[in-house]
Amino acid sequence: xxxxxxxxxxxxxxxxxxxxxxxxxxEHVTVDxxxxxxxxxxxxxxxxxxxxxxxxxxxxxxxxxxxAICRYLEALYPEPNLFGENSLETAKIEMTHRQIELELMxxxxxxxxxxxxxxxxxxxxxxxxxxxxxxDLTHAYYRRMNNELAQRDYLASNRYSxxxxxxxxxxxxxSHMVNLKPAVELNHLWAWHERVTSRQTFVA
Ligand SMILES: N[C@@H](CCC(=O)N[C@@H](CS)C(=O)NCC(=O)O)C(=O)O
Numbered sequence: 049x050x051x052x053x054x055x056x057x058x059x060x061x062x063x064x065x066x067x068x069x070x071x072x073x074x075e076h077v078t079v080d081x082x083x084x085x086x087x088x089x090x091x092x093x094x095x096x097x098x099x100x101x102x103x104x105x106x107x108x109x110x111x112x113x114x115x116a117i118c119r120y121l122e123a124l125y126p127e128p129n130l131f132g133e134n135s136l137e138t139a140k141i142e143m144t145h146r147q148i149e150l151e152l153m154x155x156x157x158x159x160x161x162x163x164x165x166x167x168x169x170x171x172x173x174x175x176x177x178x179x180x181x182x183x184d185l186t187h188a189y190y191r192r193m194n195n196e197l198a199q200r201d202y203l204a205s206n207r208y209s210x211x212x213x214x215x216x217x218x219x220x221x222x223s224h225m226v227n228l229k230p231a232v233e234l235n236h237l238w239a240w241h242e243r244v245t246s247r248q249t250f251v252a
Contacts, residue, residue: 049072049074049075049103049104049105049106050074050075050076050077050103050104051063051064051067051074051075051076051077051101051102051103051104051117052077052079052091052094052100052101052102052103052104053076053077053078053079053100053101054078054079054080054081054086054100055078055252056225057081057100057101058217058218058220058221059099059100059101059114060100060101060114061217061251061252062101062114062115062118062213062214062217063101063103063114063117063118063121064251065213065217065249065250065251066117066118066121066122066130066210066213067121068248068249068250068251069128069130069249070121070122070125070127070128071125072121072124072125074103077104079091079100081100086098086099086100094110094112095110095112096112097112099112101114101117102117103117103120115145115210118130118131118210119131130208130209130210130213131209131210132209137204137205140204140205141204141205141209141210141211143204144203144204144209144211145204145209145210145211145214148203148211148214148215148218149214151185151189152186152189152193152215152218153214153218155182155185155186155189156182156186156218156221156222156226156228157182158178158179158181158182159179159182159183159186159222159226159228160221160225160226161174162174162175162176162178162179162182163179163226163227165225183228186222186228187228187230187231190219190230190231190234190237191234193215193234193237193240194230194234194235194236194237195236197236197237197239197240198236201240201243202240202243202244203215203240208244208247212240212244213244216240216241216244216245216250219237219241220245
């Protein structure tokens with residue numbers, strides 16, 4: 049299976065971590081985002097959204113969307129389980145994961161799009177007020193995570209799951225690329241981040 053990927057891009061990293069957890073060897077194909085290869089007609093045929101990651105199967109079938117890919121890999125290689133062992137745990141992981149994507153990653157995305165790196169590329173005219181609001185909402189979500197992590201070691205349940213993978217990758221991207229590092233005093237969040245990112249499978 050081929051993974052269309054780009055170094056430093058957070059969404060393909062989610063798939064890389066899941067593949068490493070499950071011991072799956074994927075062939076990596078670099079899509080040069082700097083050259084806008086993800087918007088080229090040949091790539092749009094693989095994913096009409098023009099985004100990475102894409103997983104291409106041996107028969108040429110392409111799957112877009114990180115979580116669709118990760119769920120496909122989990123169905124093929126069930127161990128270790130990352131999406132839930134029973135109906136209640138699956139629901140809790142799904143709830144936490146959706147909130148992380150919709151309430152944290154989306155805000156980091158707004159700050160990124162309206163920040164200096166994207167402005168330099170000249171693709172979007174930055175809106176200062178939008179960035180200020182999404183910066184604030186990101187920090188508010190970090191505080192919420194810190195409060196939750198005071199009660200348990202992992203975000204969705206008392207064990208490591210897909211929710212932790214997505215959240216830790218979002219925190220890394222926000223910290224290094226968007227200047228949105230969680231405040232130092234959020235000690236429960238930082239302890240969790242170390243717990244998750246020190247796993248051997250937590251590949252860059
Ligand atoms: N919901 C998608 C988001 C994918 C996404 O935004 N990928 C980024 C790279 S990390 C991308 O391709 N951005 C290019 C664009 O938005 O045009 C997923 O989970 O796979």
